Amino acid sequence: MKQPVGHYAYESRDREFLQERIAEFEDQVKRRLSGALSEEEFKPLRLMNGIYLQVHAYMLRVAIPYGILDSRQLRKLAHVAQRYDRGYGHFTTRQNIQFNWIALEDAPAILRDLAEADMHAIQTSGNCIRNITSDEYAGAARDELMDPRVHAEILRQWSTLHPEFTFLPRKFKIAISGSPEDRVAARFHDIGLLARPSENGPLFRVFVGGGLGRTPVVGQELFDSVPEAELLATLEATLRVYNAYGRRDNLYRARIKILVQTIGIEPFREAVKAELAKMDLSHYRLTPERVAAIRARFAAPELHAVDDADAVLAQHQKEDPDFARWVQSNTHPHFDEGYSIATVSLKTPGDIPGDVTAEQMDGLADIAERFAFSELRVTHLQNIVLGHVRKDQLYALWQGLKELNLAAPNIGLAGDIVSCPGLDYCTLANARSLPLARKLGARFGDARLQEEIGALSINISGCINACGHHHAGHIGILGVDKRGSEFYQILLGGQAGDHASIGAILGPALSEDDAVAAIARIIDHYLAHRNEQESFLEMVTRLGKAPFKEVAYETV
Amino acid sequence: MKLFNLSQQHIIPAEEADPVSLAELKEHPEAYAVALEPDESVEALRPFLAQITLVVLHFPIFRDGRAFTQARSLREYEDYKEEIRVTGHVLPDQAAFLRRCGVDTVVLSDDDDQTEWEAQLKRFTITYQQSIAS
Amino acid sequence: MKRLSHLSPDECVLLTAARLLDGRIVWRGQDGRWFDRVAQATCLTAEESAAALEEATAQAARQGVMGVYPVVARKGAPPQPVSMKEHIRAFGPTVHPEFSYAPQPEASS
Numbered sequence: 001m002k003q004p005v006g007h008y009a010y011e012s013r014d015r016e017f018l019q020e021r022i023a024e025f026e027d028q029v030k031r032r033l034s035g036a037l038s039e040e041e042f043k044p045l046r047l048m049n050g051i052y053l054q055v056h057a058y059m060l061r062v063a064i065p066y067g068i069l070d071s072r073q074l075r076k077l078a079h080v081a082q083r084y085d086r087g088y089g090h091f092t093t094r095q096n097i098q099f100n101w102i103a104l105e106d107a108p109a110i111l112r113d114l115a116e117a118d119m120h121a122i123q124t125s126g127n128c129i130r131n132i133t134s135d136e137y138a139g140a141a142r143d144e145l146m147d148p149r150v151h152a153e154i155l156r157q158w159s160t161l162h163p164e165f166t167f168l169p170r171k172f173k174i175a176i177s178g179s180p181e182d183r184v185a186a187r188f189h190d191i192g193l194l195a196r197p198s199e200n201g202p203l204f205r206v207f208v209g210g211g212l213g214r215t216p217v218v219g220q221e222l223f224d225s226v227p228e229a230e231l232l233a234t235l236e237a238t239l240r241v242y243n244a245y246g247r248r249d250n251l252y253r254a255r256i257k258i259l260v261q262t263i264g265i266e267p268f269r270e271a272v273k274a275e276l277a278k279m280d281l282s283h284y285r286l287t288p289e290r291v292a293a294i295r296a297r298f299a300a301p302e303l304h305a306v307d308d309a310d311a312v313l314a315q316h317q318k319e320d321p322d323f324a325r326w327v328q329s330n331t332h333p334h335f336d337e338g339y340s341i342a343t344v345s346l347k348t349p350g351d352i353p354g355d356v357t358a359e360q361m362d363g364l365a366d367i368a369e370r371f372a373f374s375e376l377r378v379t380h381l382q383n384i385v386l387g388h389v390r391k392d393q394l395y396a397l398w399q400g401l402k403e404l405n406l407a408a409p410n411i412g413l414a415g416d417i418v419s420c421p422g423l424d425y426c427t428l429a430n431a432r433s434l435p436l437a438r439k440l441g442a443r444f445g446d447a448r449l450q451e452e453i454g455a456l457s458i459n460i461s462g463c464i465n466a467c468g469h470h471h472a473g474h475i476g477i478l479g480v481d482k483r484g485s486e487f488y489q490i491l492l493g494g495q496a497g498d499h500a501s502i503g504a505i506l507g508p509a510l511s512e513d514d515a516v517a518a519i520a521r522i523i524d525h526y527l528a529h530r531n532e533q534e535s536f537l538e539m540v541t542r543l544g545k546a547p548f549k550e551v552a553y554e555t556v
Numbered sequence: 557m558k559l560f561n562l563s564q565q566h567i568i569p570a571e572e573a574d575p576v577s578l579a580e581l582k583e584h585p586e587a588y589a590v591a592l593e594p595d596e597s598v599e600a601l602r603p604f605l606a607q608i609t610l611v612v613l614h615f616p617i618f619r620d621g622r623a624f625t626q627a628r629s630l631r632e633y634e635d636y637k638e639e640i641r642v643t644g645h646v647l648p649d650q651a652a653f654l655r656r657c658g659v660d661t662v663v664l665s666d667d668d669d670q671t672e673w674e675a676q677l678k679r680f681t682i683t684y685q686q687s688i689a690s
Numbered sequence: 691m692k693r694l695s696h697l698s699p700d701e702c703v704l705l706t707a708a709r710l711l712d713g714r715i716v717w718r719g720q721d722g723r724w725f726d727r728v729a730q731a732t733c734l735t736a737e738e739s740a741a742a743l744e745e746a747t748a749q750a751a752r753q754g755v756m757g758v759y760p761v762v763a764r765k766g767a768p769p770q771p772v773s774m775k776e777h778i779r780a781f782g783p784t785v786h787p788e789f790s791y792a793p794q795p796e797a798s799s
């Protein structure tokens with residue numbers, strides 16, 4: 001088999017490991033079904049294999065390490081959706097895919113099928129180090145300093161069934177980016193890593209203690225420049241401190257962010273340094289040879305741009321304004337002038353954000369094969385990115401996407417709504433989030449309207465756990481329960497990235513229809529009163545929430 | 557009560573061990589076995605380690621993984637070579653993790669099934685980290 | 691959830707759980723058996739429900755179900771759980787009508 005572009009090619013030992021893991025889980029399922037394991041004992045074991053018990057059935061969450069899939073893997077996911085689920089899957093903000101209608105008895109067979117394509121569900125849940133997420137433009141973006149995926153793979157391997165860190169106080173999420181723009185929301189992770197090259201090899205800026213959930217916190221810088229050799233030692237040390245001192249008496253106070261807040265970043269840093277001082281660093285050294293060996297298992301795309309790519313693209317854009325609009329919103333500069341990064345929107349107006357049918361998965365796999373070196377990236381905004389597309393082929397690509405009903409020109413715009421599954425599927429929810437996402441998606445579905453509104457992120461969560469990142473949306477929506485009825489709080493002014501901030505609650509919660517109407521008025525107010533070139537977020541930053549609050553509650 | 561031996565090292569028989577607490581250790585310089593609570597630091601044992609041949613760590617519930625860090629710290633930072641034992645609520649599914657963090661023995665109740673422990677210990681031939689256990 | 695002691699005359703209590711094998715939602719009906727249609731759930735008074743809950747919980751493992759709990763519903767055929775969460779459990783996700791479990795009752799207000 002040819003090596004995959006963009007992700008690590010499994011060796012035989014990686015495949016053996018998956019088989020061993022599946023055999024273990026099969027045995028655990030047997031013990032559960034025989035009654036040898038209680039549900040309380042089984043739960044953390046199934047969670048560490050990505051299996052939740054949700055509203056309607058078991059749910060399986062499959063890992064997509066650092067967000068990269070190849071066509072063969074996407075076809076396998078389509079097969080799982082078709083054979084074991086109801087013909088679709090849901091891509092999440094954590095670069096995973098969830099299947100909502102799984103039977104426990106089928107789970108080992110599904111894991112076997114996934115393993116055929118080198119996929120697994122390990123550590124997609126549970127109080128362990130979760131799937132490592134990365135930058136969706138990795139290895140392709142013009143502004144990138146270094147491709148973070150080789151190190152993401154090293155972290156994936158290091159964290160896989162780590163003997164010391166599999167029963168942590170709470171889940172632990174690590175993200176890594178190599179872009180100066182922080183496209184992974186590094187400051188909203190338990191540990192966020194920003195990689196950059198230097199004369200002496202890669203350096204890592206480390207943030208710790210960020211997170212959303214019921215206590216949103218922007219992560220703080222732990223170290224400015226950790227050398228590559230000490231990357232694993234530094235992570236070990238940080239997790240050792242967390243495992244020993246993180247709270248275990250209260251589920252809601254157990255994340256590392258609470259520990260860092262309680263003792264303060266300075267003492268926390270001292271504790272990590274004290275740990276490092278006790279360690280024999282040579283033992284933990286990440287050697288250049290090891291990095292090179294992992295890198296050798298990543299194939300690089302062989303780019304062959306044609307000379308007149310720009311002219312061909314310009315001609316297509318001129319001939320077809322719908323295509324031109326899609327290029328405007330859904331492509332991003334590639335480091336090679338003849339190529340483009342294309343984002344496939346999984347937010348077709350009126351559909352469920354992140355849901356993809358098995359047919360669409362197969363179709364996307366074909367498209368990735370034809371146009372993008374068989375490589376697909378799942379984004380933390382629930383879309384799919386094709387990293388390397390020849391500019392002169394964008395038009396054919398777009399036509400293919402149109403046939404799959406996946407050509408919405410709305411990336412970064414009002415229709416690009418992030419939403420968690422909410423009460424329709426999630427046992428923890430207070431309110432539904434998907435119907436609201438659909439209503440808003442339809443309300444702002446018109447491409448021209450979205451273009452006029454410009455950059456806008458709407459994020460919806462069905463409860464305070466914040467899986468839809470409502471704190472980080474320019475407009476955030478949080479479902480709450482008021483005496484048994486569903487209500488929605490609106491937040492304004494959140495953002496991820498380099499200027500991460502947490503949205504402020506606008507006022508009392510509204511019913512679903514009132515919330516949709518209030519958001520429409522907020523946006524109308526922005527359109528009517530913005531300064532030249534001013535984005536929605538800039539206007540909120542300039543004026544504060546007061547004028548928006550006034551219009552939001554105008555008629556309520 | 558019976559012991560499951562993870563490491564195949566020489567171990568102290570269950571009925572012989574009579575561990576004292578960390579607080580008691582200071583008054584009983586002759587003690588050779590100590591039981592550490594999950595919130596107690598292994599560094600506190602340092603002055604006594606020369607005479608100690610058994611450290612017992614405790615799992616209040618199997619999800620509470622502090623003993624993994626304690627065991628590994630004893631081996632790595634304190635260079636402790638004698639027996640480490642765990643008590644409390646542990647699952648056979650944790651056997652390899654315990655072993656790889658340097659634990660030698662697990663206290664089981666008399667009706668616990670050892671075959672599950674043996675199977676789990678052998679389950680993985682491939683690991684992605686180095687282990688402190690030799 | 692709504693307190694069982696404050697049922698109105700047109701309300702009753704159903705018992706629900708999840709099936710161990712496939713995680714599907716089940717409702718306790720005739721002869722203490724579990725059914726996957728809410729229409730087959732037995733409507734209990736608050737007093738009956740306490741004893742039934744105890745019995746069902748004790749039998750749960752043997753019957754292959756887990757997490758038994760009571761749900762308040764408006765009487766009818768089928769009974770209509772009062773909270774949105776239980777409504778979704780009884781009739782299916784509101785966003786996927788093609789996955790609905792049962793014809794929904796006529797809207798009654």
Ligand code: HEM
Binds near residue numbers: 213465
């Ligand atoms: C339906 C099953 C799901 C359940 C039961 C669930 C449960 C939770 C819980 C309990 C938390 C809070 C943990 C804490 O703060 O300690 C959480 C956080 C989170 N969830 Fe989910 N979730 C689900 C689905 C999703 C989906 C579909 C997404 C993506 C769209 C997602 C993305 C996240 C993210 C990014 C966080 C992190 C917030 C943070 O780290 O502070 N989850 N989830």
Ligand code: SF4
Binds near residue numbers: 421430467
């Ligand atoms: S935010 Fe709440 S409702 Fe939404 S998926 Fe997460 S836990 Fe469920």
